[in-house]
Amino acid sequence: MSSLRYRTIKDKIFFYCVCGLSSLTVIPLFAIIWELIRKGYKQINWSFFTETAPSTLDAMLARGTGDIIPGGIANGILGTLLMVAIASVIAIPVGIMVGIHLSEHPKTKFSNATRFITDLIQGSPSIVIGIIAYAWVVKPLGGYSAFAGSVSLAIMMIPLIVRSTEETLKMLPGSLKEAGLALGSSYTNVILRVLLPSAFGGLFTGILLAVSRVMGETAPLMLTALGSTAINWNVMEPTSAVPLLIWEFYNDPNLIDMIWSSSLFLLILVLSLNLIAKHIAKKWKIQ
Amino acid sequence: MEQEHIQISNPILQLKDVSISYSPGKNAVKNVSADIARNKITAIMGPSGCGKSTLLRAINRMHELYPDIKIMGEILLDGKNILKMNPMEVRRMAGMVFQRPNPFPTMSIFDNVVAGYKLNGISLGKSEKEEIVERCLTNVGLWNEVKDSLFKKGTFLSGGQQQRLCIARALALKPDVLLMDEPTSALDPIATNRIEELLLDLKNEFSIVIVTHNMSQAARISDYSMFMYLGELVEYDTTQTMFTNPKDKRTNEYLSGQFG
Ligand SMILES: Nc1ncnc2c1ncn2[C@@H]1O[C@H](COP(=O)(O)OP(=O)(O)OP(=O)(O)O)[C@@H](O)[C@H]1O
Ligand SMILES: [Mg+2]
Numbered sequence: 001m002s003s004l005r006y007r008t009i010k011d012k013i014f015f016y017c018v019c020g021l022s023s024l025t026v027i028p029l030f031a032i033i034w035e036l037i038r039k040g041y042k043q044i045n046w047s048f049f050t051e052t053a054p055s056t057l058d059a060m061l062a063r064g065t066g067d068i069i070p071g072g073i074a075n076g077i078l079g080t081l082l083m084v085a086i087a088s089v090i091a092i093p094v095g096i097m098v099g100i101h102l103s104e105h106p107k108t109k110f111s112n113a114t115r116f117i118t119d120l121i122q123g124s125p126s127i128v129i130g131i132i133a134y135a136w137v138v139k140p141l142g143g144y145s146a147f148a149g150s151v152s153l154a155i156m157m158i159p160l161i162v163r164s165t166e167e168t169l170k171m172l173p174g175s176l177k178e179a180g181l182a183l184g185s186s187y188t189n190v191i192l193r194v195l196l197p198s199a200f201g202g203l204f205t206g207i208l209l210a211v212s213r214v215m216g217e218t219a220p221l222m223l224t225a226l227g228s229t230a231i232n233w234n235v236m237e238p239t240s241a242v243p244l245l246i247w248e249f250y251n252d253p254n255l256i257d258m259i260w261s262s263s264l265f266l267l268i269l270v271l272s273l274n275l276i277a278k279h280i281a282k283k284w285k286i287q
Numbered sequence: 288m289e290q291e292h293i294q295i296s297n298p299i300l301q302l303k304d305v306s307i308s309y310s311p312g313k314n315a316v317k318n319v320s321a322d323i324a325r326n327k328i329t330a331i332m333g334p335s336g337c338g339k340s341t342l343l344r345a346i347n348r349m350h351e352l353y354p355d356i357k358i359m360g361e362i363l364l365d366g367k368n369i370l371k372m373n374p375m376e377v378r379r380m381a382g383m384v385f386q387r388p389n390p391f392p393t394m395s396i397f398d399n400v401v402a403g404y405k406l407n408g409i410s411l412g413k414s415e416k417e418e419i420v421e422r423c424l425t426n427v428g429l430w431n432e433v434k435d436s437l438f439k440k441g442t443f444l445s446g447g448q449q450q451r452l453c454i455a456r457a458l459a460l461k462p463d464v465l466l467m468d469e470p471t472s473a474l475d476p477i478a479t480n481r482i483e484e485l486l487l488d489l490k491n492e493f494s495i496v497i498v499t500h501n502m503s504q505a506a507r508i509s510d511y512s513m514f515m516y517l518g519e520l521v522e523y524d525t526t527q528t529m530f531t532n533p534k535d536k537r538t539n540e541y542l543s544g545q546f547g
Contacts, residue, residue, distance in 0.1 A: 175389040179453075182347060183460060184379030185406030193406055197393040 036264040043261030048072035052231060053245060059254040069255065073262050075231045076245040079146060082233075083225060083241060084211055086150035091157035092207060098158070099165025100191060106170075114162075122159035129155050130220030138224055146232070146239035149225030153217060157210040164206025168199040201284020205277045212273035216266055218243040242266050292523040293511070298322035299464055299494040300346065305360035307341050307350070315341045317518040318360070323464075323511075328486060328495045330505035330526065333515035334541065339498040340386075342515070343466050346496070347381040348374045365463060379407070382457035384467040388449035390441035390456070397437040399452055400424060403460040423455040427485055447478025454485070458493075465489070467497040471504065483508050502542060506530050514538045 047070065054062070054071035062069050098118075102111050121129070133152035138144055172195060180190035196203070218241075221227075226238040227248065242262055249258040300323035307316040316338040323329050331339045341350075348369060350356040362369045369377045390399045400420045404411055411419070420437065424430040429451045433444070441452050450470060457465060467486075471479040486495055486508055499505050505512055505526060512526040514535070522529060522538045533539045 173389070175385060175387060176391070178349060178352070178385065179389040179391065180402075180406055181352065182349065182378055182383040182385075183403040183406050183456070184375045184377075185403075186375060186408075189406045189408065194391055194393075198391070200393070 033267070036260055036267060040260030040264035042068050043258065044265065048261060049077065050074050052229060053255065053258065056252055056254045063254060069257055073242060073245050073265070075228060075240040076242040076262070078231055079225065079228070079239040079241040080215060082235065082239065083146050083149045083153055084215055086147065086235065087153035087157055087214060088207070088211060090150065090154035091161055091210065095158045095161025096165050096203065098162045100169065102162065102166040103169035118159040118162050121155060126156060126217055127219040130223035133220060134223045144224060144226035144238040146225055146235040146237065149221045149239065149241070152220035152224045153214040156214050156217065156220070160210035160213060161206055164209070165203055168202025168206070169195060171202070172198055201280055205281040208273050208277035208280070212270045212277070215270055215273070216243050218247055292321055292520070293525065295322040295324045297325060299325040299365060301363040303361040303363070305342070305345060305358065305362060307338070307345055308357050309355060315518055319520040321513065321520060321523050323494065323496060325494050326490055327510040328490050328497060328508050329511040329513065330509035331496065331498045331513045331515060332502060332505050337515040338518040339515055340468050343468055343496065343498055346466055347378045347383050349383070379460055380462055381464040381466055382460060382462035384454050384457055384465065384470045386469045387473055388446060388453050390449050390452050392440065392442045394441060395438045396433050396441050396444070396452060399441040400455050400459050402456055419459050423459045426458055426489070427451040427455045428481055429455060447474045450474060450478070451482065454482070463494060465493045465495045467495065469498050469500060472500060514541060
């Protein structure tokens, strides 16, 4: 009897420990969000999305009168969207095709080598990938550009998409492929019309996670896209991005207040992508 | 070793000394020779692991998905060596229904039925598709149950309905032979009964080879029966003869429930 009570007490203590520790880990997250909202919300208005960052002088004047800093981060938002879009156009087809190959021919030497290289890229510090993109794209093309930034982001996205594609396709029951082939379908058609649609949820989730992963990348963009104070639509020109702007604001005492609103915006963007990805993953779960 | 089996004239399928191995030196199917009759139901029986599925899957070249599997001997489909034909053509002529229903999860009931055409890149007009869907679903006795929900996902159906959908999907391509691997083993008695009735109807148009564990099912629906044991085709005869007067001792033991 007493041992049962002892065990119940032990259970309780364990339970409270788990609760306590997990809330301890959640605290920093909420602290960050709270801090960003508190310091950044005032800045987020219409012009935040439509105007570029103010000059140091304008910011200084506004600060002097106690106003919020005028202007916004439109150049960064546009640059981020542009570069992530181009990176996706490069990385999605490549990643999905490589993923299909890995799941269809899991044991060949080529597949093992590919898997090793994807792991290697995925584990590389992003600054190294920036340097590679600098050497491959910036140098040959003779200048910093949004395109070079996209290439560096694409290199970071590919391993994530490859792996999620491979994992998702592997989870599909073999009977699905057999069902398609047994109807006399070609291999290509089975992949395109049966396997990929069935894996859609997993693929889409993987892509969203890859996008949200690279959206906040700063280091590779410093070496490739460089940054720009103006709104730029030309992919062959230096271009800004939200994380690049945050870094620039941080380095300018007059603009430093802008880091809160910009970070809040970036965090919300990335968090929502993550949440959408989770939601889709749940909804499309393979029966 | 060549056994003497029943002679079939004008067979749809001819198995000539077929051996199949999953790993070198170990044959899961051993020297099977048999002719299979047109527009009849041929049942393949035998204890678990005797190679029934393995033999059936050789007929539509399903084993080619797995490079380790080796097949020896010859299989003729309507007189032509299947290895000399395009595998896609073989699989269209010999439709397959699997043990577990496997409708395409992303497709509606309607699209599942015509999936064979879509996957083969054959485009059909709307009315053609509707005609095929209605005919095939009626064939499998599913039309009245699903005609109001044709555009729902096939996976919403019950197990028995899904299996009938899979049969409809195979029928839609008008194969010559229907290969069925224990199509009713996952179903309840009522659904099983309906599929058995369906097969009896279908044999006017198709030749059917059905693997079954269920001896009474074989007795009820098949015209010819094979008994396999440890990879060998022990006995092959009309179902009537097999059940009333089996020649081999092992067949007799199996049919009287002494093993299996
Ligand atoms: N994928 C595989 N790899 C290796 N061996 C296999 C494989 N599939 C089947 N076998 C072996 O081949 C033999 C025949 O298997 P098969 O599946 O054809 O039997 P079966 O008669 O269909 O049995 P059941 O009635 O249980 O379905 C068995 O001994 C089995 O162990
Ligand atoms: Mg089997």
